[in-house]
Amino acid sequence: MLNKQPITKKLNVPAEKVWDAVSKIGRIDIWFPFIERCKVEGQGKGALRYMTVAGGGGEIKDIIEEINHETMKLIYLRPISSFPVTYYKGTVEVFRSYDGLGVVVWTIDFESKPEDSVSVAELVQGAISAGLDGMERDLLSS
Template sequence: MLKTVTISKTMAMPAETVWSAIAGIGGLERWFPVIAACRVIGDGVGALRILTLAAGGEMTDRVELIDHCHRRFQYNRIESPFGVSHYLGTVTVGETVDGGSVVEWMVEIDAELVSQELLDFVHQAITDGVAGLEWDLLESAASSSASEAL
């Protein structure tokens, strides 16, 4: 049964800044509280991301698409402790009229039995991760500004 989870968040930072972080493939351990470590093998499309969960276990993503023109990133979760047969994540970064950005993170999940508990977990994990991304970028910008002031 195919289910979709979608998160959308507007950020007060340029789309290119947000896109650069996402297109960089790694760093998810800084954004997602449920991820303890993120290791990247390879570069660009075809690269693998090995994610160690804070609660134990690992997940592996294969990068399927990095479209810089449309700021679209897609990954396929090829290994997961959650027993899903299909997990495709798509992240798109758009521009707002005031120079900010909007991040849309969509996940398609297919499993013989997709529980509401799993959907809620994915929704919360992505929500927390996108908020963590924003926090990380704001913190980096503040650090850069402080360094430049010195």
């Protein structure tokens, strides 16, 4: 069964600056506390993002499916994950709020064993929330 976990946060950063950072796909290790290293191969659709989870937590690989600069939308598939999932797709959208600041909607679609779905949803919620907080800190300091 497909599960959907959306996480939304308004950042105190202009939407265009948020999108610029998201679309470059490579600062995950700066934003997410549990990511030790991030390496990107290629650009745009088809680019590969490799991450190492801190504390020996395993390896993650993302394939960039779409980067749309007009709609400020990024979609990636995660064929290799440290989470107990059989399918994982992330969609990151940046919206411009009335005051010009960025609102990020990061949605994870995943499939897992029924007994794992609640724990995966909680893990995703916590990880993405921490990553968005890290993104905001990083963008405010640059």
